[in-house]
Amino acid sequence: MIRYGIVFLQLAELFVSCLLHLLYGFYIFSTAVAFDLSQALNDCFKPNISESLKEVEPQNANSVDDLPPIVLVHGIFGFGKGRLGGLSYFAGAEKKDERVLVPDLGSLTSIYDRARELFYYLKGGQVDYGEEHSKACGHSQFGRIYEQGNYPEWDEDHPIHFVGHSAGAQVVRVLQQMLADKAFKGYENTSENWILSVTSLSGAFNGTTRTYLDGMQAEDGRSLKPICLLQICRLGVIIYDWLDIPWLKSYYNFGFDHFNMSWKKAGLMGLLDCLLGNAGPFASGDWILPDLTIQGSIRLNHKLNTFPNTFYFSYATRCTRKIMGITVPASLFGVHPLFFIRVLQMSQWRHPPDASPPYKGYRDEDWQDNDGALNTYSMTHPRLPIEHPSCFVLNDSDCQPLQPGIWYYKIVEADHILFIVNRERAGTQFDLIYDGIFERCRKHVFRKTLPTVPSLSDLE
Numbered sequence: 001m002i003r004y005g006i007v008f009l010q011l012a013e014l015f016v017s018c019l020l021h022l023l024y025g026f027y028i029f030s031t032a033v034a035f036d037l038s039q040a041l042n043d044c045f046k047p048n049i050s051e052s053l054k055e056v057e058p059q060n061a062n063s064v065d066d067l068p069p070i071v072l073v074h075g076i077f078g079f080g081k082g083r084l085g086g087l088s089y090f091a092g093a094e095k096k097d098e099r100v101l102v103p104d105l106g107s108l109t110s111i112y113d114r115a116r117e118l119f120y121y122l123k124g125g126q127v128d129y130g131e132e133h134s135k136a137c138g139h140s141q142f143g144r145i146y147e148q149g150n151y152p153e154w155d156e157d158h159p160i161h162f163v164g165h166s167a168g169a170q171v172v173r174v175l176q177q178m179l180a181d182k183a184f185k186g187y188e189n190t191s192e193n194w195i196l197s198v199t200s201l202s203g204a205f206n207g208t209t210r211t212y213l214d215g216m217q218a219e220d221g222r223s224l225k226p227i228c229l230l231q232i233c234r235l236g237v238i239i240y241d242w243l244d245i246p247w248l249k250s251y252y253n254f255g256f257d258h259f260n261m262s263w264k265k266a267g268l269m270g271l272l273d274c275l276l277g278n279a280g281p282f283a284s285g286d287w288i289l290p291d292l293t294i295q296g297s298i299r300l301n302h303k304l305n306t307f308p309n310t311f312y313f314s315y316a317t318r319c320t321r322k323i324m325g326i327t328v329p330a331s332l333f334g335v336h337p338l339f340f341i342r343v344l345q346m347s348q349w350r351h352p353p354d355a356s357p358p359y360k361g362y363r364d365e366d367w368q369d370n371d372g373a374l375n376t377y378s379m380t381h382p383r384l385p386i387e388h389p390s391c392f393v394l395n396d397s398d399c400q401p402l403q404p405g406i407w408y409y410k411i412v413e414a415d416h417i418l419f420i421v422n423r424e425r426a427g428t429q430f431d432l433i434y435d436g437i438f439e440r441c442r443k444h445v446f447r448k449t450l451p452t453v454p455s456l457s458d459l460e
Contacts, residue, residue: 017229017341024338028084028421029252036085067099068160068196069151070441073118075166075204076288078420080104083252090165091423093434097442101150106255108237109281111167111291111300113255115175117143119184122160124149128185129258137286138279143258155189159196161441165420166374167288169203169314170300173382177304197311197445199437202371202416205314206378207297207358209349209367210342211289219355221295222285230289234282238274242266256281294358298384306388311402311445314409315433316379317371317416320347327368335415336425339372343415346370359384373416381407396436402444 074080074089081094081102094100103121105114113129120127127143134141154160162172172195178184180192212218215228224230237254244262259281260266261274274280281287290296306312320343321330327347329335335343347368351357369376377383381390390407393399399408412433418426419433426433 013341014227014229018232020338020341021229028087032084032087032251035087039086067442068158069099069101070097070161070163070438071101071103071118071122073103073162073164073168073171074105074107074420075164075168075202076292077107078105078165078168079107079252085251087421089420091419091421091426091430093419093423093430096434097438103150104253105171107253108288109255110286110288111170111174113258113286114167114171114288115178117255118171118175119178120144120146120149122149122151122154123187124152127258130183134258137281137284138259139281139284139286140258140260154194156191156193159194159447161197161199161445162195163199163201163437164203165201166416167204167292169198169200170205170291170297172198173205173304174300176307176310180305180307192305192307193309193447195307195310196447197313197441199441200312200314200379201419201433202317202374203314203379204292204374205297205380205382206301206375206384207294208292208370208374208378209294209346209351210370210373210375211293213342213345213349214289216289216293218352218358221293221358222290224282235275238271238280238282242271242274256287294378294384297378298359301382301384301386304382306382306405306407308405309447311404312381312407313437313440314379314381314407315412316376316409317374317412317414317418318369318376319343319371319413319415320369320376330413335372336417338417339415343370343372346372346375371414371416376411380409380411400444402440 072090072094078089079087080089081104083104088094088102090102094102101122103118105117105121109117112133116129117127124146126145129139129141129143131141151158151160164170164172176192176195176198179190179194182188182190184190211221215225215230217223217225224234237256238261241254241256241259241261242263244264261270261280263271266274270279274282277283291300319330319335319339320327322328329340329343329347347370349367350364351362366377367375382388388407389405390409391399393408393410402408412429414426414429419430423430
């Protein structure tokens with residue numbers, strides 16, 4: 001009887017989780033559609049602005065062009081500029097600076113694939129996922145074509161600031177390592193110094209225990225449980241991509257076009273193969289969830305460095321507190337409904353006793369504080385398998401002047417999506433966080449250059 005009761009509770013929790021995620025997805029989609037409709041109506045009824053006024057350029061256009069771009073990289077299920085109509089993933093934070101780019105990357109594709117896409121989004125050309133990787137994962141080697149790069153002059157003399165939310169922070173780290181390894185064919189001069197600073201908002205550096213609650217197997221961090229939230233997600237994504245409805249995919253795309261899962265290319269048998277787990281990204285493991293397990297993050301981090309000439313900053317979020325030694329949600333109404341159940345579950349997470357711990361020295365209590373999606377322990381800085389240099393920041397003035405090669409991190413009392421999508425929800429905290437990030441990028445982070453020694457010809 002107890003066993004049946006546990007099964008019933010698990011199914012009830014799965015139903016509630018599915019319902020909450022579907023409702024939130026519908027809310028985001030309907031908000032985007034409503035915004036687009038209102039914009040279209042405004043355009044119909046407002047008077048036309050003369051072309052002469054539209055073509056007037058601001059007087060400081062040249063100075064803006066000289067600024068290094070700040071690139072905002074979205075996380076899982078995220079979207080960039082041009083998707084979901086006029087909706088902003090970063091809740092309009094991109095308007096706080098004159099030169100901000102918001103790339104649209106695969107929302108569920110692997111960290112590796114997204115890093116490749118980010119490079120070509122900036123430099124231009126056709127996305128090349130690499131021959132060896134593409135063959136191993138069963139997808140096309142080449143993807144989307146960027147006729148014009150968004151920052152084609154990008155190099156060591158024109159470095160970039162990156163701000164990544166959630167998995168977006170790990171995407172930037174993988175990209176920087178690729179630049180250091182000269183991993184892009186035809187670009188032999190890349191280096192880690194192409195990146196001036198990395199700022200993480202709730203960054204997924206060391207994985208999250210939520211992946212196991214959503215359906216990843218804690219034993220290996222790769223495979224899925226037979227019945228779970230991620231299995232339902234997997235089926236929905238496969239059908240969405242197979243139907244390949246143009247207007248819908250232009251509005252929102254999971255990013256699996258290079259797997260050729262549409263009905264035009266895969267046919268009915270291809271759909272069945274994907275649904276049965278014999279083909280596609282979920283069969284090869286080339287999607288984002290395996291990268292977000294603790295084991296998957298350790299596999300990634302084995303290859304990633306913190307570089308001495310780049311500035312690193314991290315905002316780790318937390319919406320839990322301790323009561324009589326027990327970790328619980330910080331408040332009933334301060335946590336987004338989408339995350340409240342997961343905050344509670346993650347705060348009580350225990351690694352299965354019959355499974356090997358994900359790393360030597362693992363302790364459940366280290367992973368209890370969380371923001372509903374990621375564990376605070378994971379967000380501060382890269383820790384696994386080797387801890388990178390870090391400095392906890394209470395007051396910004398305490399760490400001036402800033403030094404490169406060190407992860408400066410703060411703990412912010414917030415859930416995982418407080419600083420994205422809905423600006424009003426964050427209130428003044430939204431402005432404090434983003435104003436601080438942009439001000440630091442523009443005023444406090446710069447690369448020291450050695451003075452040029454004059455040549456003999458200059459002295460003559």
